[in-house]
Amino acid sequence: MRRRWVRAMVWGLMGFGVLAIGFVGALRWTLIPLAVDEQVVDSGYQDGTSERMRTLNLESGRRVVVDRSLIYRAGDRDALRDVSLSKQRWERTVTIDGGEVELRLSSEFWRTMAALAFLVAVASWRRVHRRLTA
Amino acid sequence: MSVSCPARVPVRESALAIGFRRGGRLRAPLLDVWAGELGGGADVDDRQRRGEAEEDPPYVVRSIRVLVARAARWLRSTPGQQVRALVLSALVVQLVLPYRYDNAAHAVGGGALVLMLVGAAPSNVVRRLGAWADLGMMVLVLGLAWLTEMTVFGPFDLVDIAFTLAGALVVVAVLPELASVGTADARSLVVVGSVLALGSLVYRYVLGIGA
Numbered sequence: 001m002r003r004r005w006v007r008a009m010v011w012g013l014m015g016f017g018v019l020a021i022g023f024v025g026a027l028r029w030t031l032i033p034l035a036v037d038e039q040v041v042d043s044g045y046q047d048g049t050s051e052r053m054r055t056l057n058l059e060s061g062r063r064v065v066v067d068r069s070l071i072y073r074a075g076d077r078d079a080l081r082d083v084s085l086s087k088q089r090w091e092r093t094v095t096i097d098g099g100e101v102e103l104r105l106s107s108e109f110w111r112t113m114a115a116l117a118f119l120v121a122v123a124s125w126r127r128v129h130r131r132l133t134a
Numbered sequence: 135m136s137v138s139c140p141a142r143v144p145v146r147e148s149a150l151a152i153g154f155r156r157g158g159r160l161r162a163p164l165l166d167v168w169a170g171e172l173g174g175g176a177d178v179d180d181r182q183r184r185g186e187a188e189e190d191p192p193y194v195v196r197s198i199r200v201l202v203a204r205a206a207r208w209l210r211s212t213p214g215q216q217v218r219a220l221v222l223s224a225l226v227v228q229l230v231l232p233y234r235y236d237n238a239a240h241a242v243g244g245g246a247l248v249l250m251l252v253g254a255a256p257s258n259v260v261r262r263l264g265a266w267a268d269l270g271m272m273v274l275v276l277g278l279a280w281l282t283e284m285t286v287f288g289p290f291d292l293v294d295i296a297f298t299l300a301g302a303l304v305v306v307a308v309l310p311e312l313a314s315v316g317t318a319d320a321r322s323l324v325v326v327g328s329v330l331a332l333g334s335l336v337y338r339y340v341l342g343i344g345a
Contacts, residue, residue, distance in 0.1 A: 003265070006265060010265055010266075014269065014303060017299075018296055018299045018300050018303060021295055021299065022293055022297070022300075026293055052233050052234075063289065065291070111231055112231065112237070114230055115226075115230045115231055115237060116296055116297065116300050118226055118227065119223055119241060119297070119300035119301065119303065119304060120303060122223050122304055123300070123306070123307045126219065126304065130307065130308050130310075130311065
């Protein structure tokens, strides 16, 4: 009985861990958890995302990936070049060339989390079903 | 009246011998029944007794039926079930994220990696580890995914690692069963894992979706 609980806890931790890694990764696309205070030198498209994800190359050499909704809310649908970006970590707004833009969780974020949750659910179902039919 | 019998293919018998038994009952999906008509001796005898005229389906149709029956039988085997689970899961991921093809590929890749590792590892090692084998396998996949993401599959993306782990989790769910298979099935797991890994790479880099 105790062994079963330990196994269930380990399994729960693994599933939670997968979702947590995906959550952190997807949240970075919104810029919310990041601190930035530099110039955007260049921007481009992330390969294989149908132009939904954009890359911002910063002055320091750092490269951040953002979803296109941020670009649209900043008013420039094509690029975000030669602008200054400024925000503190976990702030929900970013200052772009003096103007404030709100940071939101995009549809890309929610779709990614839904896909990950589906995979974890499939794994859990296989696990439970295996135990019931073993 | 003569009835020409199609070539006897013991599909139904093989399915009974090899088919996956759940809770003491053998699932006999429609494909199995359809394939069973191809070589079912009793069915042919019944038809003869009833005096029904039997028209031979064309050779192409018979061949397709045989292939479908064999595929259905293989999909019910242990390696086949993993392929089914991974491919169907990846298909749903692709439908949820139609503008990205890397996430589905990473999910399949993660599962394929687990299949290769389990097939290649000595079965007594996995069995002895028990519940800790699951955690150990996931930690191993995390390490390999992190390394390849930093080196081969750059730029580094945590979401790619998450999908690789999620795909691995789908297969790790049945790790005890995979560790208990015989030598032939273990070799199949390695082959299947390799094919899936290669397929996911082709899907990611060659086919591609979107700009």
